Amino acid sequence: MRKLFVVGSVALLCAASAQAEGARRQARKAATPEALQAEIEALKAPKVAWREIAWKNCLLDGLKESRATSKPALLWIFIDRPIDDARC
16 A cells, blocks of 8 residues: 555656656747747856956967967967878
């Protein structure tokens, strides 16, 4: 009898959870683009230091500015080619 009660309780909790999840999904689908944009902006950090850096696309320009301002240069390299690519 006790096992039946436990199994029934777990099944009821799972059903309630699934129903709540469905209601949340429906609420999200009904949101307007403006509401979604506001939600996205609320998730962003208000002021992040790296967003205020004047990033350079050209290494020579970055080095020139680094020397002029006496600040270190940060070089970020990203290669998205496969390891076995013969072009490198």
